Amino acid sequence: MLLILLIRGVTLPGAWDGIRYYLYPDFKHLVNLEVWIEAGSQICFSYSLASGLLIVLSSHNEYKNNCYKDCFWLCLLNSGTSFFAGFVIFSLLGFMAQKQRVTVDKVAESGPGLSFIVYSEATAMMPLPQFWSVCFFLMVFFLSVDTHFVTVECFITSLTDLFPRHLRGPGRYEVFLFLVCLFVFLIQLTLVTEGGIYVFLLIDYYGCTRAYHYFMILSESVALAWCFGSDQIMNSIEDMTGHRPSIFFHVCWKYILPVLSLTSFILYLVGYTHLKINDWYVYPDWAYTLGWAMTLSSILIGPLWAAGQWWVTPGTFAQAQSLLHLLGCPLTAKMTFRWTVLRRPVADRARQTRETGEEGTTVELMTSRVTA
Known part of the structure; x- marks a missing residue:
């Protein structure tokens, strides 16, 4: 076209x-x-x-x-x-x-x-x-x-992936998909009303802002390069492809990317201005509050989820760190758990559910070993 x-x-x-x-x-x-x-x-x-x-x-x-x-x-x-x-x-x-x-x-x-x-x-x-x-x-x-x-x-x-036992059973995935699409459809009907353009511009300005992207890139780079380890990432890529990435990627993941994303995030906040339409229509205060609620919901979900994982993981802080690192490392003991769960063959979800259940036992055994 x-x-x-x-x-x-x-x-x-x-x-x-x-x-x-x-x-x-x-x-x-x-x-x-x-x-x-x-x-x-x-x-x-x-x-x-x-x-x-x-x-x-x-x-x-x-x-x-x-x-x-x-x-x-x-x-x-x-x-x-x-x-x-x-x-x-x-x-x-x-x-x-x-x-x-x-x-x-x-x-x-x-x-x-x-x-x-x-x-x-x-x-x-x-x-x-x-x-x-x-x-x-x-x-x-x-x-x-x-x-x-x-x-x-x-x-x-x-x-x-979070609730495989409840959502991957026979027919459950299709029903869940239908309910999600129906809910999104009903919500987006507000965009085709007489004042829908105002709702659209508000969501477009605050729903998925540059602040969200820069903050999430910063969070991912810190989590992967510093917490998980850039060397582990390079080892994983070498194990998958047979070629080890150059030192350039190590420097980018660990230093350049966090600095650039943090700088861009700060500059966005410093230069932030309220949304206006054609420089004459100003939204009411509750609309700006709703907009920032959408922005913060996207930004804070990552740190809150990470804190929740630390909290529910058994053992001390050091033991929890060891367990989370163990489960996240693609090279640990040739973990069939890792790719059985992450590779999701769409054609056979029933078999996938059984495999996920079996691997749940593996996770429990590994948890016991770390917390012992």
Whole structure:
């Protein structure tokens, strides 16, 4: 669909002005710290970092899967698609700018206005506007559905891993999935009401902010590189792929990534401003409170869950640390527990439930050994 829109876009008058604006660099903006923060935020959203999606998808792989190849193709296809989509966007923006007799930067917008205002106007100016409008919004629809597939799968997988005996039985998984989708559907009906755009912008601004991404990246880097150990991660990758990562990854995980994410998190809090719509509509105080509740719920769930795991793990603090480290180490005693639970063959969930129950015995034995 992007290719079709690009072919149509470059044939429109003024399209090359938009593409020239897209490709022409303005190096003075490189000294602006906000530009780098926005670039990091774009990478977080584009690659779904620190949201659990990549972990859930990778958990379906075989143990000896080549993670290097997966990462390479993921980065190449993701960034390549984004770069390619830029040609589509700016070819249409150049066309609109010529029609309105303004410069390209005057018609460029971000957020929902880009899809529902700019593109609507652009397709309305094309020959056969109904056809091109249908093509574009079908693409948007299928992209949103595809995104929801992965997002819901991440949520469902997390809960079924926590409560396998209750949610992985025959028919239970399907019922649970239906109830989750029904609940989300009913909640999102508020977005299509008369004031739905205000609800949408509030959720978009506070529900999954840069603060959440930066804090979760910081937490994951500290938990993995410092608590679990970057050497253990490198040993695990070497055991899976047969090649040990370079020291560059060790430095990134342990030092560069925590510093960058912490710096970005602090800068976001320092530069925070209340959400306004077109600089004239200000939300009531209760809306800002609700927004920050959504932000904090995403940020605090990780530390609270970690504290809860420490609390319920038997033994002293040192014993609990040893047990949690033992259960998390992929190289400990060739643990079949680790991949039986993490590899979830979707085709046979009943067999998976039995295997999880068997491995529960292994966990209990290991717990007794550590606390003894």
